[in-house]
Amino acid sequence: MTNLTNKKIVLGITGGIAAYKCAELVRRLKDAGCEVKVVMTESAKHFITPLTMQAVSGETVSDSLLDPSAEASMGHIEFAKWADLILVAPATCNIIAKMAAGIADDLLTTLLLATPAKVAVAPAMNQQMYAHAATQANLATLKARNVLIWGPGKGEQACGDIGAGRMLEPHELVALCTAKEQPQLLAGKTITITAGPTREPLDPVRFISNHSSGKMGYALAEAALQFGAKVNLISGPVTIKAPTGVNLINIESAEELLTESLTYAPQSDAFIGCAAVADYRAANIATQKMKKQGDELTLTLTKNPDVIAAIANLTQNRPYTVGFAAETQNVESYAKGKLQNKNLDMICANDVSKSGLGFNSDHNALTLYWHNEQLELPTTSKVEIARKVIEQLAKHL
Secondary structure, three states: OOOOOOEEEEEEOOOHHHHHHHHHHHHHHHOOEEEEEEEEOOHHHHHOOHHHHHHOOOOOOOOOOEEEEEOOOOOHHHHHHOOOOEEEEOOOOOHHHHHHHOOOOEEEEEEEEOOOOOEEEEOOHHHHHEEEEEEEEHHHHHHHHHOOOOOOEEOOOOOOOOEEEEEEHHHHHHHHHHHHHHOOOOOOOOOEEEEEOOOOOOOOOEOOOOOOHHHHHHHHHHHHOOOOOOOEEEEEEOOOOOOOOOEEEEEHHHHHHHHHHHHHHOOEEEEEOOOOOOOOOEOOOOOOOOOOOOOOOOOEEEOOOOOHHHOOOOOOOOOOEEEEEEEEEHHHHHHHHHHOOOOEEEEEEEEEOOOOOOOOOOOOEEEEEEEEEEEEEEEEEHHHHHEEEEEHHHHHH
């Protein structure tokens, strides 16, 4: 069961090209356990049909304030009372202006005034329209009224412009819906998390690295956000997108990771070292591409800094420090040894020799160790594992 199970969401679709994303958004919300009803403006129907939205939601789509059959029972009032959340997506500059002015000239704007439910908008418009002073003033008005402003994202737009104004992706909006329902156990806390691999250069085109995908660290960052924390995510090179709302700091080498960790950890309540840090780096980095010379090549490596130990042994502003131990044998003994030797508060250990777990997998199983207790987290998705780790962290802060 997720924290969206049986939640009632009204999705208000307005007339923007991003309306095409709403079919997937409804599907993802229903997969998360929500009940979803759809309200469309007349303009929205030019971009996606009510029949499509009815098919994916399994509910009749409402689009008229003056529908005699619906209004016989005051349909807009029923909608307004039914919802736990009204999400307007895409939210054009027109609907945002109407909301700010309190205009109620169609079904969607009327129920937005009539509802006691939480309201969220996902802005979607041309970057110049979004930047306009009128739109920014209207968004500020809505924010002052406790309307949630989700987005917009940045990037290439349908018109060809590049900038802020893209509607957030369906999975991002579902994550924000989830976060809204999550107990804010870490409200007011700052968590710094490291994730992904490091790359240690050998020459301008080659490097030493490992198989870390960053999925576990990124899942931890998203879970911490959902629990209300401010999150710094220090990440090695990965191909996955960082959760919306984190402060992303990109690094490559272990030395860069140490520098950024020492910057952000003292400002944090907790530090989670989930990055797979290379133990060694080249003693000398070639300035030009190394050429083949015989059948063997000898490399001289030197030890990298121990990032997690450096944080755990800070003498001022030391955060609660959590390490990870990815092992292929003697998992418990190695993990307990790291917990003690590196002066950690908690360590998360997993056996990466098991098929389907650990590096590059979407699933994991962990054992959490403290100095006087331990907790088994059986195999499940990394998203769910991350949520359980963050729950345990919150209990110790």
